[in-house]
Amino acid sequence: MERKISKEILIDIEKLPNHVIIEIFIRTKVSDWAQISCVNKHWASLFHTECFWQAALFHIYPFINPAQTWPKSIPQSSLAKRRFMALHISEHILAYDCDIQVDEIVGHGYLFLKEQLQLSIIPPHSGILHGTMIGLSSIPLH
Amino acid sequence: MAAEKSSIKIITLIAADGSVFEVEPNIVKEMKTVQSYIDELDQNTVSIPLPNVFGNDLAMIIEYCKKHASEEETKEAKEEFDFEFVKRMKSDDKLRLLQAASYLNMESFLQFMAKAIAAEIENQSVEFVRDYFQIESDFTPEEEAELRKENEWAFK
Numbered sequence: 001m002e003r004k005i006s007k008e009i010l011i012d013i014e015k016l017p018n019h020v021i022i023e024i025f026i027r028t029k030v031s032d033w034a035q036i037s038c039v040n041k042h043w044a045s046l047f048h049t050e051c052f053w054q055a056a057l058f059h060i061y062p063f064i065n066p067a068q069t070w071p072k073s074i075p076q077s078s079l080a081k082r083r084f085m086a087l088h089i090s091e092h093i094l095a096y097d098c099d100i101q102v103d104e105i106v107g108h109g110y111l112f113l114k115e116q117l118q119l120s121i122i123p124p125h126s127g128i129l130h131g132t133m134i135g136l137s138s139i140p141l142h
Numbered sequence: 143m144a145a146e147k148s149s150i151k152i153i154t155l156i157a158a159d160g161s162v163f164e165v166e167p168n169i170v171k172e173m174k175t176v177q178s179y180i181d182e183l184d185q186n187t188v189s190i191p192l193p194n195v196f197g198n199d200l201a202m203i204i205e206y207c208k209k210h211a212s213e214e215e216t217k218e219a220k221e222e223f224d225f226e227f228v229k230r231m232k233s234d235d236k237l238r239l240l241q242a243a244s245y246l247n248m249e250s251f252l253q254f255m256a257k258a259i260a261a262e263i264e265n266q267s268v269e270f271v272r273d274y275f276q277i278e279s280d281f282t283p284e285e286e287a288e289l290r291k292e293n294e295w296a297f298k
Contacts, residue, residue: 013237013277020252035267036268036271038268
């Protein structure tokens with residue numbers, strides 16, 4: 001409120017809070033994220049924040065229980081890639097055909113994630129993941 | 143206290159260029175920055191300066207708030223309004239309104255603008271996105287090449 005009145009209001013995206021930038025990111029296609037993360041160092045770093053992935057998860061799956069989060073114990077190096085895969089694949093499967101049996105997709109999604117998690121060196125928080133998938137399968141479908 | 147607050151009839155918003163807008167209390171509910179300012183006062187009339195928002199932008203924001211606060215309007219009419227609202231905006235308008243929404247702490251309007259902006263950068267190149275947001279890359283060419291290589295699995 002103490003800023004002086006100027007003739008013109010400049011647009012400065014870099015001055016916006018991170019959560020505002022993230023609001024834009026999560027509304028782009030998952031397949032656009034790799035491009036967006038190459039814009040500059042700040043934007044690249046946002047894709048490594050919990051804040052971003054959490055927002056993305058709740059944007060794509062709005063029915064999910066807010067208490068459920070991404071599993072935390074996956075090694076950092078491959079975390080972004082695996083999360084990308086999970087969202088990218090689920091986005092495409094769900095967009096493919098509205099009449100497709102969503103329960104079946106959820107089942108496959110669960111198996112895929114379980115398999116992926118078993119590949120990671122550190123054992124995952126199976127409880128959290130399990131909870132997340134139960135959250136997904138309880139989405140009202142029709 | 144509660145009775146006093148509800149007695150506020152008109153709120154005066156003063157934009158950066160001095161233009162004045164008189165609005166009803168239910169219109170500014172979405173503007174949390176303004177609402178918290180009102181909540182701190184016990185006056186019947188309030189006048190609030192908004193030095194970071196220009197008149198033209200404030201007029202658009204108020205128009206949006208009025209439409210969405212209205213109980214008479216159907217969901218379809220509001221969606222139609224949103225569609226036309228975005229259609230008449232240039233890229234700069236969207237970015238400026240996003241900034242204003244952030245400053246005014248407006249949740250749903252901010253999300254609405256974020257969606258409109260996201261649609262503009264969909265399927266675009268890194269160069270386009272930088273140009274769109276007027277952001278300069280601070281990567282060295284080597285760093286950028288490295289990052290692009292790292293992200294190759296996701297590039298189409």
